[in-house]
Amino acid sequence: MNNGIMILVEHLKDAIADITFEMLGISRKLADSLGVPLKALLIGKDIYKYLSELGIADEVYVLEDEKLEMASPDTMADIIKSIYESKGISIVIIGGTNTTAGIGPILSSKLKLPFHNFCKNIRTDGDSIIITNQLFGGKILSDVKLDGKKGILSVNPGSFPADAGKATKVVPIEEIDLTGIEVKNYFNKYIEPEAGDVDITKENILVSVGRGLENADNLGMAEDLIGVIGGAISASRPVIDQGWLPLSRQVGKSGMIVKPKLYFALGISGAPEHVEGMKDSDCIVAINKDPAAPIFNVAHYGVCGDLLEIVPALTEKLKVKKG
Ligand SMILES: Cc1cc2nc3c(=O)[nH]c(=O)nc-3n(C[C@H](O)[C@H](O)[C@H](O)COP(=O)(O)OP(=O)(O)OC[C@H]3O[C@@H](n4cnc5c(N)ncnc54)[C@H](O)[C@@H]3O)c2cc1C
The missing domain is CATH 3.40.50.1220 (TPP-binding domain)
Structure with missing residues (x-):
């Protein structure tokens, strides 16, 4: 374990999603118990307004570019891979939501690292990191040891208290640029679902x-x-x-x-x-x-x-x- 844990900040339509605070809370606990730093990765367009809400992290990597509004999972995986390698990150934590669900498997194959989906708990046991995965729609839970303390984890929404990840504090940032990353798809527009008979x-x-x-x-x-x-x-x-x-x-x-x-x-x-x-x-x-x-x-x-x-x-x- 060298340069710690990095969570991907999830945001949509001008708000940070609750899953981000869930991930920040559990990752803070994990980082403290391992004695490593906690980094947050903020990617997108018009994102500096979110920084004040990410006070639980030790540092935020910021990659702002209008080409990255709703970037495709493939592009996101390329960006995360590049930061993972250049900053010596050991564990990447993403949300298991519709917004980011596609990133984990692609990143896993690009980095040749294990991908643990549906994480309900992440904890240390002595020198090991143990992940509890929720399987078969919640009927079975499995405890898995994170091999080599490196990997990509996807957190099940609702698994951790969001409040534990909330702190308004100014944290150092590092701006990252898009050099070397090819953005293959561009966001066009949001299409709202048709209004139903009852809301x-x-x-x-x-x-x-x-x-x-x-x-x-x-x-x-x-x-x-x-x-x-x-x-x-x-x-x-x-x-x-x-x-x-x-x-x-x-x-x-x-x-x-x-x-x-x-x-x-x-x-x-x-x-x-x-x-x-x-x-x-x-x-x-x-x-x-x-x-x-x-x-x-x-x-x-x-x-x-x-x-x-x-x-x-x-x-x-x-x-x-x-x-
Ligand atoms: C990407 C993705 C997105 C999804 N999005 C959604 C979503 O938005 N919403 C959603 O709901 N699901 C979603 N699902 C599906 C989800 O995984 C489950 O399959 C679904 O929620 C199961 O629905 P259910 O509980 O009605 O059916 P089942 O899981 O089949 O459960 C039926 C339950 O009824 C009980 N039962 C049967 N007969 C009786 C009886 N006579 N009296 C009392 N109890 C009885 C059974 O014990 C059982 O627990 C999604 C899945 C994927 C992969």
């Missing part, structure tokens, strides 16, 4: 249904519950893929990020891609017949049982209670 990000109550609902005819029981408690229906991806509900109702990595006051997860397993979109809800109630379903790890209240029996019974009870 699920604005609802206080969401009744979300998953594959456990079995078929579209059973949507009626979720609608009945909404008829009593209010709110709107949302869903996991398989429900959308099967055309039971429109895309505007999808919660998760490739859907919407929601933070309602109350989130019902009915027959949803709790795969990381879904949890990413609803984990910050104030109160999560999960109904699932599998006691080992990962959704119970994020739920505040859980009912282990058949939703096809429980949901109609719950609706009836609530109806009576409301008079």
Whole structure:
């Protein structure tokens, strides 16, 4: 281990993404326990405004160029490779999000280093670095020793507290230029998705249904519950893929990020891609017949049982209670 750990700052549409602070927090801990510096790499257009939020790092490498607004994973990997080699970095940490997910495998093949995806924890054990990977949609966790203490890690969003990575302090910067890097693709424009019938990000109550609902005819029981408690229906991806509900109702990595006051997860397993979109809800109630379903790890209240029996019974009870 020589020149330490480097995280890739993720930002989109004028804001630093939470995953950046998650990575900064856990990397700070790791860097301190290994006695190495923590570097942040900030790439893009109009990015100097972000520097004041990166106070947890020891130094920020800044590469500003308008050609790098939403640079392609291949270009990003070329840039990271060049800094990794010239600065003697040992571990690169990136976010496991849609924005940066493509970078890890390309970088791994360019640097001939192991790529550890879906990291849920990173810790030291004596002289070793141990990474916990989340596999099979969260059903299995595996502990892996980072060989030679070198590699590329991709962090699962929501795995670490973002607050631990927040500090407003002026840190030294080093400006990096694009010399030797070929930018192969250019960002053109953002295309906003078409507005849906209901904006699920604005609802206080969401009744979300998953594959456990079995078929579209059973949507009626979720609608009945909404008829009593209010709110709107949302869903996991398989429900959308099967055309039971429109895309505007999808919660998760490739859907919407929601933070309602109350989130019902009915027959949803709790795969990381879904949890990413609803984990910050104030109160999560999960109904699932599998006691080992990962959704119970994020739920505040859980009912282990058949939703096809429980949901109609719950609706009836609530109806009576409301008079
Ligand atoms: C790049 C990428 C992006 C993705 N984006 C998203 C996304 O945005 N949103 C998303 O949701 N997923 C997304 N996914 C898919 C995700 O990985 C999961 O496959 C998906 O979330 C699973 O949906 P589910 O929980 O409804 O289905 P399953 O995982 O099949 O779970 C169904 C659950 O229902 C339970 N169940 C079955 N019958 C009953 C019953 N009668 N009563 C109670 N419980 C019952 C089962 O025990 C099970 O836990 C993405 C995947 C990838 C690779």
